[in-house]
Amino acid sequence: MAIPIEIDVWQGEIAELEVDAILVPANESLFMTTPVGRAVRLRAGESVERDAVDQGPVEAGGAVVTGGGQLAAAYVIHIVGVGHDLQPDADRLARAIYAGLQLAGRMGLSRLAMATVGTERGVFDVERAAEVLADVLAARAAAGALMPASLVVAVSGQVERAAYRAALGALGAPR
Secondary structure, X not given: OOOOOEEEEEEOOHHHOOOOEEEEEOOOOOOOOOHHHHHHHHXXXXXXXXXXXXXXXXXXXXXXXXXXXXXXXXXXXXEEOOOOOXXXXXXXXXXXXXXXXXXXXXXXXXXXXXXXXXXXXXXXXXXXHHHHHHHHHHHHHHHOOOOXXXXXXXXXXXXXXXXXXXXXXXXXXXX
């Protein structure tokens, strides 16, 4: 099923990307303690974490948005795909990704970058996390939900890159 969105799987630092918003994994307390969260906080500034924490806690399956601080991206969307219980709940992960994309859509954001969500602390393997993202994108497109014009999935290595390219390939060949 091809969806009307440009998808790119990119190996590199998400905080460097010039997009409308970046979507990053978060824990329920919204402190930016994941490896991606720490890297984003270092570039964006402490205010991004403070703004997120002020909105928490958020149950797993939810998302919140903050300003982008000193990033090129105007916004950071914090996605809580994994709870403190560290249980691999694919429905909860899907709800969190959906919530993040829903926030972006309501805000009229069309150029998004997303880090791998669900793989933090080894809760999901990269293949399963990639499948959940692909399923969410396909379901949103089938339902006529607001979709970004482009999505860059930022990965840290070749294994992640291959897994996301494979999972997202059926949606329209990612670059």
